[in-house]
Amino acid sequence: MSRPTLDASEARRALEALTTADLLKLERAGRIYALGLNCDAGDLLGEAIAQTLEGVRNCPSEMPLASFLIGVMRSRAWALRQKATPLLQLVSLDAEDAEGRPLVEPSSSERGAEEWFLAREDFEARIRALEQLFADDEEAMLMMWADLDETPKEEIMAMNDLDATGYATVRRRMRRKINAAFPHGWGR
């Protein structure tokens, strides 16, 4: 038997009943998920609300709406990231750019290749910004690199000799630093 879900009018009422803390969580989660995307928290939240009201996504009745909307924003952000066209690259072994990095060329002449490179440049710029942000925080820097390599949490804890509390403390520090450094989001 399928679980009961909110219909459009119930979802609308639940939206109106969101508390200040709920709204702040929604906005901050949206900002985080907009990382590296050409959209902001408002875009992700607006779309999550539209999908909920239109019944594209159905919020289980027993689930807090704020948590549900954050899940929808996450899903949307993932889909937007997936849309980046996967292209093989040709890495030149003997040519380097001005900064000594190997020259990389697209293996495809499709229009998507240029977009892919713009996205990659954007991504690398963001990573450099995060590295600068965590320059004086070795634990945060190591954890960010581990995230980029998709290292499991347990492995990160073992590598950094952290227990669960220590791990959570570093995570919170990272989030607060990022939040303070990018108060208007990382999307643009």
Added chain:
Amino acid sequence: MSGGEKPSLSLHRLADELVADLMQLSDAELLAEVKAEGLDPEKEAARVRATISAALTERGKARLKAARSALDAARAPAPGARRHFQIQDRRAVLARFANDDSKLRDRLTMAARNGEGITDEEVEAILNDLRDLGAIDDEGNPT
């Protein structure tokens, strides 16, 4: 990260971890954190409420537009549907048109010789075909 990966996908893991931390905060902790940043939680929340209101308004507009389109579609004749010709003398229009169309003229002559004439339904159908082909307008005038 290897060269061929989608650049921004690897950021998703970091984002997930940061949101997980955010979700662990109690309401009081979150409000305290926002205040510690020098921000007014109520003002910040009001901004989000405005975003939600805008989304609701946008949805309302989209629904209205969809309803209007559906209404227009319901009013419009279905493709291939025969509209009733709004002209008084259908047969005169047909005869005038037949002067320039030998096949049509032959058809009308044959029907007359057989003593069958041509029914009003046939006249209507031929005029509709001519209009659909763009040969005449709604008033039966050559286009």
